[in-house]
Amino acid sequence: MITGKFPSLRLRRNRKNDWSRRLVEENNLTPNDFILPIFLIDGKNKKQSVKSMPGVYRYSLDKICLVVDKAIKIGIPMVALFPYTSKDKKNDLGTEALNENNLVCKAIQIIKKKFKNDIGIMCDVALDPYTSHGHDGLLKKKYVLNDETIEILINQSLLQAQMGCDVLAPSDMMDGRIGEIRKSLDKNGFKMTQILSYAVKYASSFYGPFRDAVGSKGLLKSDKKNYQMDFKNSDEALREVALDIKEGADMIMVKPGLPYLDIIKLVKNNFKIPVIAYQVSGEYSLLTNGVNKGLVDKNVIIESLISFKRAGANAIVSYYADKIDKILK
Numbered sequence: 320m321i322t323g324k325f326p327s328l329r330l331r332r333n334r335k336n337d338w339s340r341r342l343v344e345e346n347n348l349t350p351n352d353f354i355l356p357i358f359l360i361d362g363k364n365k366k367q368s369v370k371s372m373p374g375v376y377r378y379s380l381d382k383i384c385l386v387v388d389k390a391i392k393i394g395i396p397m398v399a400l401f402p403y404t405s406k407d408k409k410n411d412l413g414t415e416a417l418n419e420n421n422l423v424c425k426a427i428q429i430i431k432k433k434f435k436n437d438i439g440i441m442c443d444v445a446l447d448p449y450t451s452h453g454h455d456g457l458l459k460k461k462y463v464l465n466d467e468t469i470e471i472l473i474n475q476s477l478l479q480a481q482m483g484c485d486v487l488a489p490s491d492m493m494d495g496r497i498g499e500i501r502k503s504l505d506k507n508g509f510k511m512t513q514i515l516s517y518a519v520k521y522a523s524s525f526y527g528p529f530r531d532a533v534g535s536k537g538l539l540k541s542d543k544k545n546y547q548m549d550f551k552n553s554d555e556a557l558r559e560v561a562l563d564i565k566e567g568a569d570m571i572m573v574k575p576g577l578p579y580l581d582i583i584k585l586v587k588n589n590f591k592i593p594v595i596a597y598q599v600s601g602e603y604s605l606l607t608n609g610v611n612k613g614l615v616d617k618n619v620i621i622e623s624l625i626s627f628k629r630a631g632a633n634a635i636v637s638y639y640a641d642k643i644d645k646i647l648k
């Protein structure tokens with residue numbers, strides 16, 4: 320036998336048997352890792368499919384408890400509410416955001432009344448579902464105004480907190496909004512309302528199907544590049560996160576997900592704060608269409624989801640969340 324020709328260290332030893340692979344696995348997924356986005360729509364008895372997102376629906380409020388009940392049974396810790404707003408309720412200023420009878424406010428109350436603290440509720444703080452131009456804030460000559468927008472976001476936050484929202488998630492990317500929102504929450508008796516800052520949100524083309532889901536598709540004038548981040552940058556992401564932590568963020572969102580695993584890892588390594596990854600609508604649709612068309616095996620879904628954990632994410636916002644029990648089986 321020729322010795323010295325072959326390695327004495329064989330990493331394949333640990334991989335030989337299934338039990339051994341399970342023994343040495345470094346990451347895994349459980350329902351605890353997921354946040355389920357739910358799209359809301361006016362009307363009764365509606366479960367309306369979102370064309371660009373196979374397997375995703377908009378639900379009317381009378382159906383919402385069924386969806387949440389299922390999420391609780393699966394073991395998902397939190398849902399995120401997103402409203403489909405009809406055109407007649409949108410305007411330049413996004414005033415529907417401050418209507419205490421809007422879809423999100425009603426949904427929070429319904430869910431909290433029925434399920435108490437069995438599940439957390441997260442709500443976006445941003446104006447885009449409500450503005451006629453589709454931007455996250457007030458628009459002046461194609462520029463989204465920062466400080467004027469924050470004034471409204473503070474009120475939107477307070478309103479959602481009053482309704483019973485557990486986790487406010489500013490997704491607007493205005494400078495300084497986390498600090499202002501934290502201050503006004505504290506002043507108004509909402510010391511314990513958590514803030515999950517979309518600190519790192521890129522101006523991305525992966526959001527397309529979401530805009531269809533919330534009814535802002537086709538409305539968006541120009542793009543969101545004067546407030547959302549440039550996807551060519553990563554140092555800048557760390558500056559965004561540092562500021563939001565200083566201003567009082569409890570958790571940090573990185574969005575989109577799969578093309579930004581490097582950012583998730585950077586943020587986690589530098590700040591040791593809970594990091595949430597958002598597997599956005601475009602990622603979901605691409606993967607799902609690929610699987611449905613038989614172009615790739617359905618295991619691409621778990622492989623993609625595990626990559627978030629490997630990168631350091633504590634949890635994942637995913638449109639697969641309500642199917643995760645089946646996916647993991």
Ligand code: PBG
Pocket residue numbers: 443445447455490491525526527528529530598599600601
């Ligand atoms: C709005 C918002 C967006 C998403 C979540 N909140 C879209 C946008 O910024 O245009 C996208 C989510 C997804 O694509 O799944 N502030």
